[in-house]
Amino acid sequence: xxxxxxxxxxxxxxxxxxxxxxxxxxxxxxxxxxxxxxxxxxxxxxxxxxxxxxxxxxxxxxxxxxxxxxxxxxxxxxxxxxxxxxxxxxxxxxxxxxxxxxxxxxxxxxxxxxxxxxxxxxxxxxxxxxxxxxxxxxxxxxxxxxxxxxxxxxxxxxxxxxxxxxxxxxxxxxxxxxxxxx
Numbered sequence: 001x002x003x004x005x006x007x008x009x010x011x012x013x014x015x016x017x018x019x020x021x022x023x024x025x026x027x028x029x030x031x032x033x034x035x036x037x038x039x040x041x042x043x044x045x046x047x048x049x050x051x052x053x054x055x056x057x058x059x060x061x062x063x064x065x066x067x068x069x070x071x072x073x074x075x076x077x078x079x080x081x082x083x084x085x086x087x088x089x090x091x092x093x094x095x096x097x098x099x100x101x102x103x104x105x106x107x108x109x110x111x112x113x114x115x116x117x118x119x120x121x122x123x124x125x126x127x128x129x130x131x132x133x134x135x136x137x138x139x140x141x142x143x144x145x146x147x148x149x150x151x152x153x154x155x156x157x158x159x160x161x162x163x164x165x166x167x168x169x170x171x172x173x174x175x176x177x178x179x180x181x182x
């Protein structure tokens with residue numbers, strides 16, 4: 001019986017992704033977050049459609065994947081007009097990441113300011129969405145936290161095939177996020 005339990009534990013460990021957490025401080029970014037592998041950082045221009053017109057933002061995305069799981073943190077400086085329309089900016093980014101999964105939001109709530117924040121939190125949202133991911137249109141879960149803090153948007157997302165991301169790994173990622181040097 002004890003041998004069977006050891007074999008079962010070994011098989012579960014072999015099927016689970018290994019999370020090797022490390023603090024990451026991307027520059028520019030103004031934040032610290034724990035990611036479970038060496039991340040890559042890319043920058044791109046994003047055209048955000050707001051009620052007052054199209055806004056071009058320089059989004060920097062730091063991400064890493066482990067197995068069928070992706071962890072990503074995006075940050076974009078906002079011009080004064082966009083910071084004043086924080087709810088619309090946040091909604092545009094929320095809708096975009098949910099759309100990437102062809103998903104549906106299943107839970108949503110506002111958030112308190114992230115740790116380290118010493119200014120104005122203009123908008124925030126924590127959400128869970130369900131959808132599908134490639135390859136194979138596997139059922140997927142998205143957990144995200146979005147903040148418009150002062151003049152920056154921060155977008156944190158953990159996307160995984162259903163059942164692939166243990167709750168404690170999800171918590172480690174989100175709970176590690178800190179605003180630094182802003």
